[in-house]
Amino acid sequence: MLRQLIPRATTYKQSSKFVAAWASPRFYSIKAESASTAQLHELDASKLTITKTTTPKELVPPSELVFGRTFTDHMLSIEWTASEGWLAPRITPYQNLSLDPASCVFHYAFECFEGMKAYKDSKGQVRLFRPDKNMERMNKSTSRIALPNFDRASMIDLLSKFAALEERFIPSAKGYSLYLRPTMIGTQRTLGVGPPGSALLYVIASPVGPYYPTGFKAVSLEATDYAVRAWPGGVGDKKLGANYAPCIVPQMEAAKRGFHQNLWLFGEEEYVTEVGTMNMFVALKNKETGQKELVTAPLDGTILEGVTRDSVLSLAREKLIPQGWKISERKYTMPELAEAASEGRLLEAFGSGTAAVVSPVRNISYKGQLVECGLKPGEEAGEIATSMLRWIEARQYGDEEHDWSYVVPN
Amino acid sequence: MLRQLIPRATTYKQSSKFVAAWASPRFYSIKAESASTAQLHELDASKLTITKTTTPKELVPPSELVFGRTFTDHMLSIEWTASEGWLAPRITPYQNLSLDPASCVFHYAFECFEGMKAYKDSKGQVRLFRPDKNMERMNKSTSRIALPNFDRASMIDLLSKFAALEERFIPSAKGYSLYLRPTMIGTQRTLGVGPPGSALLYVIASPVGPYYPTGFKAVSLEATDYAVRAWPGGVGDKKLGANYAPCIVPQMEAAKRGFHQNLWLFGEEEYVTEVGTMNMFVALKNKETGQKELVTAPLDGTILEGVTRDSVLSLAREKLIPQGWKISERKYTMPELAEAASEGRLLEAFGSGTAAVVSPVRNISYKGQLVECGLKPGEEAGEIATSMLRWIEARQYGDEEHDWSYVVPN
Numbered sequence: 001m002l003r004q005l006i007p008r009a010t011t012y013k014q015s016s017k018f019v020a021a022w023a024s025p026r027f028y029s030i031k032a033e034s035a036s037t038a039q040l041h042e043l044d045a046s047k048l049t050i051t052k053t054t055t056p057k058e059l060v061p062p063s064e065l066v067f068g069r070t071f072t073d074h075m076l077s078i079e080w081t082a083s084e085g086w087l088a089p090r091i092t093p094y095q096n097l098s099l100d101p102a103s104c105v106f107h108y109a110f111e112c113f114e115g116m117k118a119y120k121d122s123k124g125q126v127r128l129f130r131p132d133k134n135m136e137r138m139n140k141s142t143s144r145i146a147l148p149n150f151d152r153a154s155m156i157d158l159l160s161k162f163a164a165l166e167e168r169f170i171p172s173a174k175g176y177s178l179y180l181r182p183t184m185i186g187t188q189r190t191l192g193v194g195p196p197g198s199a200l201l202y203v204i205a206s207p208v209g210p211y212y213p214t215g216f217k218a219v220s221l222e223a224t225d226y227a228v229r230a231w232p233g234g235v236g237d238k239k240l241g242a243n244y245a246p247c248i249v250p251q252m253e254a255a256k257r258g259f260h261q262n263l264w265l266f267g268e269e270e271y272v273t274e275v276g277t278m279n280m281f282v283a284l285k286n287k288e289t290g291q292k293e294l295v296t297a298p299l300d301g302t303i304l305e306g307v308t309r310d311s312v313l314s315l316a317r318e319k320l321i322p323q324g325w326k327i328s329e330r331k332y333t334m335p336e337l338a339e340a341a342s343e344g345r346l347l348e349a350f351g352s353g354t355a356a357v358v359s360p361v362r363n364i365s366y367k368g369q370l371v372e373c374g375l376k377p378g379e380e381a382g383e384i385a386t387s388m389l390r391w392i393e394a395r396q397y398g399d400e401e402h403d404w405s406y407v408v409p410n
Numbered sequence: 411m412l413r414q415l416i417p418r419a420t421t422y423k424q425s426s427k428f429v430a431a432w433a434s435p436r437f438y439s440i441k442a443e444s445a446s447t448a449q450l451h452e453l454d455a456s457k458l459t460i461t462k463t464t465t466p467k468e469l470v471p472p473s474e475l476v477f478g479r480t481f482t483d484h485m486l487s488i489e490w491t492a493s494e495g496w497l498a499p500r501i502t503p504y505q506n507l508s509l510d511p512a513s514c515v516f517h518y519a520f521e522c523f524e525g526m527k528a529y530k531d532s533k534g535q536v537r538l539f540r541p542d543k544n545m546e547r548m549n550k551s552t553s554r555i556a557l558p559n560f561d562r563a564s565m566i567d568l569l570s571k572f573a574a575l576e577e578r579f580i581p582s583a584k585g586y587s588l589y590l591r592p593t594m595i596g597t598q599r600t601l602g603v604g605p606p607g608s609a610l611l612y613v614i615a616s617p618v619g620p621y622y623p624t625g626f627k628a629v630s631l632e633a634t635d636y637a638v639r640a641w642p643g644g645v646g647d648k649k650l651g652a653n654y655a656p657c658i659v660p661q662m663e664a665a666k667r668g669f670h671q672n673l674w675l676f677g678e679e680e681y682v683t684e685v686g687t688m689n690m691f692v693a694l695k696n697k698e699t700g701q702k703e704l705v706t707a708p709l710d711g712t713i714l715e716g717v718t719r720d721s722v723l724s725l726a727r728e729k730l731i732p733q734g735w736k737i738s739e740r741k742y743t744m745p746e747l748a749e750a751a752s753e754g755r756l757l758e759a760f761g762s763g764t765a766a767v768v769s770p771v772r773n774i775s776y777k778g779q780l781v782e783c784g785l786k787p788g789e790e791a792g793e794i795a796t797s798m799l800r801w802i803e804a805r806q807y808g809d810e811e812h813d814w815s816y817v818v819p820n
Contacts, residue, residue, distance in 0.1 A: 068512065068601025075511060097516075098506040101485060101614050102478065106507075106595055109519040109651035145655040146662065181601060185516055186655075191478025191591060191616060193687055195658050204511050206601060226643065233638030235656045241519035242652035245555040245596075246645045248605050252556065277603055 040085025043078065043150040045157040047088035050165070055093075062171045065209040067355060068179065072166040076158055077202040079187075080148045082195075089158050091165060094204065100189035110186025110196050111241035112141035115354040116307070117177040117208075118163040118408070120170045121398035126163050126408040128180075129396045131156045133307045138182060140305075141238040146195035147184050155182075159203065160408040166205055174397060175210025179354075211356040216381035216389075218362035219351075220370075221263040221275060222254035223334055229264040229274060230302040237301050244277065251276060261351075263364055266302060270334040273297050278351030278359060279309040282337060283374070283384050285345040286326075292347065293326040294384065300331075308352040308392070311404070315391050320384075334366055341371045348382025349373040357392050358385045450495030453488065453560040455567040457498035460484075460575070465503075472581045475619040477765060478589065482576040486568055487612040489597075490558050492605075499568050501575060504614065510599035520596025520606050521651040522551035525764040526717070527587040527618075528573040528818070530580045531808035536573050536818040538590075539806045541566045543717045548592060550715075551648040556605035557594050565592075569613065570818040576615055584807060585620025589764075621766040626791035626799075628772035629761075630780075631673040631685060632664035633744055639674040639684060640712035647711050654687070661686060671761075673774055676712060680744040683707050688761030688769060689719040692747060693784070693794050695755040696736075702757065703736040704794065710741075718762040718802070721814070725801050730794070744776055751781045758792025759783040767802050768795045 053073040060070050075094045079087045104110045114134045119127045135152040142149055159180060163170075170178045182203045186196030227250045229243070230236020236243055247262075254262040261276035274280055274297075281296045294316050297303050316327045340346040349361040360381040364371045374382055381389075394400040398407070463483040470480050481504050488499045514520045524544040529537045545562040552559055569590060573580075580588045592613045596606030637660045639653070640646020646653055657672075664672040671686035684690055684707075691706045704726050707713050726737045750756040759771040770791040774781045784792055791799075804810040808817070 066602075071512060094511070096508040097511050098508050101504070101507050101593070101612055102481060102591075102616075106515065106521055106593055107523050107591070107651055108654035109521060110655045111516055111519060113517050144659060146658040179601070181512075181517070183511070183516055191589070192476075193654055193658070193661075195662060202511055206512075228641050228643030231638060231641035231644065233636065234641065234644075240652075240655065241517055242650075242655060244518035244603055245520045245650065245652060248556040248603070249554060251603075252605060 041087070043086040043089070043154045045089065045154040045161070048091065048158060048161060049088060050091040051093065053093040059169065060207065062173065062176060062209055063213075065176075065207050067208050068181075068206050070206060072169045072178070072205045072207070074162070074165060075202055075204050076162045077200060078150075078158075080199045080201065082197040086148075086150065091162060097200070097202075099187060102189045102191055103186070104188050104190070104196050105185040107191060108186070108193060109240070109242045110145055110147060110199075111184065112138065112145065112147065112239055113181060113183040113241065114138045114239060116180045116182070117354060117396070118170060118180060118205075119177045119396050119398070120167075120172050123398075124172065125398065126167055126170065127396070127398050128156070128159065128163065128406040128408060130307050130311070130404045131159060131406055133310065134182070137239060137305055137307070138184070141240055142184055144235055144238045145240060147186060147199050150201065156406070160406075162203055162205070164408050164410070169205065169207045171207065171209075174393065175213070177208055177396075179206045179208045181205070208355075211359075216360050216385070218360040218375055218380045219260035220258070220362050221261050221364045222257060222259040223265055223270075223364055223366040224250045224254070224262040225265055225270070226250075228266060231266070232301050234302070237299065237303060237305060239304065243304075247277065257365070259365060265334055269331075271297065271331050272334055272337065273302055274304065275351040275359075275361070278353035278356070279304065279306040280349070280351055281312060281384075282332065282349045283347040283382065284340050285347060287343070287345065291324065291326055293328055294320060295328045295330060295332050297331060298329040306352060308354055308357060311392055312352050312358070312388055315388060316384075319387075319391065334364075334371075337364070338366060338369070338371050341373065346371070347374045348384055350382070350385040350388075352388075358388050360385045451497070453496040453499070453564045455499065455564040455571070458501065458568060458571060459498060460501040461503065463503040469579065470617065472583065472586060472619055473623075475586075475617055477618050478591075478616050480616060482579045482588070482615045482617070484572070484575060485612055485614050486572045487610060488560075488568075490609045490611065492607040496558075496560065501572060507610070507612075509597060512599045512601055513596070514598050514600070514606050515595040517601060518596070518603060519650070519652045520555055520557060520609075522548065522555065522557065522594055522649055523651065524548045524590075524592040524649060526590045526592070527764060527806070528580060528590060528615075529587045529806050529808070530577075530582050533808075534582065535808065536577055536580065537806070537808050538566070538569065538573065538816040538818060540717050540721070540814045541569060541816055543720065544592070547649060547715055547717070548594070551650055552594055554645055554648045555650060557596060557609050560611065566816070570816075572613055572615070574818050574820070579615065579617045581617065581619075584803065585623070587618055587806075589616045589618045591615070618765075621769075626770050626795070628770040628785055628790045629670035630668070630772050631671050631774045632667060632669040633675055633680075633774055633776040634660045634664070634672040635675060635680070636660075638676060640676075642711050644712070647709065647714060649714065653714075657687065667775070669775060675744055679741075681707065681741050682744055682747065683712055684714065685761040685769075685771070688763035688766070689714065689716040690759070690761055691722060691794075692742065692759045693757040693792065694750050695757060697753070697755065701734065701736055703738055704730060705738045705740060705742050707741060708739040716762060718764055718767060721802055722762050722768070722798055725798060726794075729797075729801065744774075744781075747774070748776060748779070748781050751783065756781070757784045758794055760792070760795040760798075762798075768798050770795045
């Protein structure tokens, strides 16, 4: 009953009928091919229109800023349709989205986002940090869930214009910034499960204060063994909404037992993957050679391609290798950490992400034991975490000129 | 460096400080505990208010109905807040949702849904099919992503009132029904990743025609080996939006190569799990004994707990076991199917789901070969699929009185 598959060309021809019958409007209101046949508009920053608010908000005092709670006066939005492509970008007053309750974003999680920041340097210039990395990643995310791609340079241009317009919301002090949240959602109003025929790319912005207003606070983690964040062949390496809601209950469980965050393990080997919604780094001393090694999990499809992760790795290669360190993207396990800790070879551990830059880890609850991560009592951060925050902030705020920092034109 | 974890009570007390510091508004605008300390309102169907539309829609001719494309005049909605619980249910004219662009449903996929149908029986009564199963499953889905639970009986009462109000949209003919889409979304307007402090449960309804207007059409599947739908410890057994968007690209890839749907395999063993967004059944003849066996994958955390799956299994146990069949919820592999097919022992295969009830499978593309699934040329459905559709429809439309069918009070 097994027979060779008919050659692809023939299959495809025959398939048009199949697809037409099966993927008729019952399943797809937009045919998969339509996007490629029509002449679609590229994202065009020159078509931007700006409608300014007539009721500017009062600034929240810097000391009262809460991450993602208050927003600036405006938002940037760009609509896309499968038949026309990208429509003209618009900056408008910050406002509610009005969406049909059948919109696919509410049912099938057609949504992805980015987290990035705009900083004000000592001369008052607005700077973005590695916006190309965020836009590159966002296109990978959208592709994975059948949402449209966009031209990165045009989008960076638009983000710059938006950040410049909202410049008054960025306090002029180290540690402060304007968090930018580019988001893309599928807006097609049908319950058929298929590629969205329309989408909305929008950006909102929230002024934020320093993550550690009074200096680092090391966190305690609970290693999660009953839930899995990501798996090979899954979507854990993309910044999809789908990866976040399922993380909350394990996080709440960890909090119930007195831990700040959960640590995601994977597989029988108990590979260490991510901490909460951050990438994870550990500094180890080699058992035989005594060489110091900074380790993070490799991008094997289960690890988010963090921009801060990449920055930490680059800086480590630049500044730590000359000091004799080894920098490794490799798999490592919880038993390996526990052993290193018991032998005094676990020097430090920290999470990395846009919000905190680095977040030092004090200890990890694992199988009823606390694995101590190298901090002395009363110490809140290790040497590498402390250096990394300083090195990265120097580039974010333009104290060190570097091509990671993108100066927003006036 | 390993030390015993401090006893839980102490840990918890100590942890309050930890949690307060870490889970302060930066992370959670709603503390995890708040929901349990306040006196929260239960979902109360008696508080329903109905605002009828003043512009009733024209009915779409039954032959032109498309799944999930047109909706009835009204929608049911119930708001929830962490501080008050469930607010009064409302039926209003069908209308757009107006949501802050920072709402957590757009960023972190706080969303889950159900698919169920209301039928009109030969006496003109409206019936729901196993609504208790859908509401039970929905509560499991909401729990997994930190959205609130609700009283099932109250919700069935509300669904009944809604279906009764929209009765004119249900055509009086076999195969027609009113598809009901209960949906819950997180509405809290903050970018902090935490349990939503507010949510909206809403129901919209779309009249649908028969899935096979001119009789069964068997489908061709492509076994997907490059992407994985679900994982043990993941959320693939819940009806979360998060499980759907990542399925589209593999489905489009299958369509490109001429197949109607993709078949999700799991692991090195190539376990057969689900077909597209349906559960999968196969009928096999035992190699040694010749006994017929109806097989579907077990609920091991990677398989959606389909209501139709459960109905198929129940009916098979009731009607096929007396005919000598064996009914199995067990793991089975693609190589097992290929072998059975090559030996003439793969009798038939079909998907099961609310939309189609059963969807017969003609063949499966697997490693460059087509595994034929027991249909003769020109035949569109096997014996079991045909019987199952008949048996299930008899209970859905009330031709056979059965407690799976819930008659909506007038």
